[in-house]
Amino acid sequence: MPYRVVKVKEAAANRSSQPQARQRRQRADAAQNVSAILQAATEVLSTQPEASVEDIARAAGLSRQTVYAHFPSxxxxxxxxxxxxxxxxxxxxxxxxxxxxxxxxxxxxxxxxxxxxxxxxxxxxxxxxxxxxxxxxxxxxxxxxxxxxxxxxxxxxxxxxxxxxxxxxxxxxxxxxxxxxxxxxxxxxxxxxxxxxxxxxxxxxxxxxxxxx
The missing domain is CATH 1.10.357.10 (Tetracycline Repressor, domain 2)
Structure with missing residues (x-):
């Protein structure tokens, strides 16, 4: 197989794998965020049962929008x-x-x-x-x-x-x-x-x- 054809196929394979790698990173980030939110909620609510979503987001080191992206309410x-x-x-x-x-x-x-x-x-x-x-x-x-x-x-x-x-x-x-x-x-x-x-x-x-x- 000509060298140029091989390089073209490799480039195409790399391009197709990039979205998959990005999706895996996004899923890993999402799972990490959910874990951080639940842990923060457990800790904050144990001392402040009426704590708001904003309080929990702050304790998790995340924005309120990120918390709502995973938990709508x-x-x-x-x-x-x-x-x-x-x-x-x-x-x-x-x-x-x-x-x-x-x-x-x-x-x-x-x-x-x-x-x-x-x-x-x-x-x-x-x-x-x-x-x-x-x-x-x-x-x-x-x-x-x-x-x-x-x-x-x-x-x-x-x-x-x-x-x-x-x-x-x-x-x-x-x-x-x-x-x-x-x-x-x-x-x-x-x-x-x-x-x-x-x-x-x-x-x-x-x-x-x-x-x-």
């Missing part, structure tokens, strides 16, 4: 942070070895892990109230694991079988919502509400609390 950003917390909780559950532990111990591990993650996102206790369906969607992966532990405990005879797993799950979710409402109303601290919800869920399912207050 403050609500969308808060939902993304809530999703991040849920994903973190699921990762903690996976590391807790729930399937290997006896049902009662698995339930205690699950609750403890959930409260540990919740403590890293205190502003989530102050998010605007949502419908039950939205709450279930938001905590879906967590609730699935709780339901699995309840079913396993009932099948093994460790948990009371009088009430269905679905009912116990719904009641547990209601306890969590009540704890949030008490915190929002200023009647309980996050620590007290966490303890009350933890103890109530264990009592509901019929598990002895190994460390009552």
């Amino acid at each position: 403050r609500e969308a950003l808060l939902n993304a942070v809530a999703d991040r917390a849920t994903a973190e909780a699921v990762a903690v559950f996976e590391a807790a070895g729930l399937d290997e532990a006896p049902p009662a111990q698995a339930l205690i591990r699950l609750l403890n892990a959930g409260w540990t993650v919740s403590a890293r996102y205190p502003f989530l206790w102050h998010l605007p109230a949502v419908s039950t369906d939205e709450d279930v969607d938001r905590h879906g992966p967590v609730l699935e694991r709780l339901l699995g532990v309840i079913r396993r405990g009932q099948e093994s005879g460790d948990f009371d079988r009088t009430l269905s797993p679905g009912w116990l799950l719904a009641a547990g979710l209601a306890i969590g919502r009540t704890a949030e409402e008490e915190v929002k109303a200023g009647r309980m601290t996050i620590e007290d509400a966490t303890h009350a919800a933890h103890h109530s869920i264990l009592r509901l399912i019929g598990v002895h609390d190994p460390a009552p207050r």
Whole structure:
């Protein structure tokens, strides 16, 4: 093949690869920006629950326009942070070895892990109230694991079988919502509400609390 033809083909290949390389850089930059925004939101909102998008953008070292390019509203950003917390909780559950532990111990591990993650996102206790369906969607992966532990405990005879797993799950979710409402109303601290919800869920399912207050 003539040298000139080879060079022309190489030049054409380089031109075609440039847009792809640019797109990869743009995707990498976008992912980095999203990570920085979510981290900044977590840190800022933990001390300033009413912080604005501009406050979060400043903490992330980005413009407000960049934040809005990824999250069209403050609500969308808060939902993304809530999703991040849920994903973190699921990762903690996976590391807790729930399937290997006896049902009662698995339930205690699950609750403890959930409260540990919740403590890293205190502003989530102050998010605007949502419908039950939205709450279930938001905590879906967590609730699935709780339901699995309840079913396993009932099948093994460790948990009371009088009430269905679905009912116990719904009641547990209601306890969590009540704890949030008490915190929002200023009647309980996050620590007290966490303890009350933890103890109530264990009592509901019929598990002895190994460390009552």
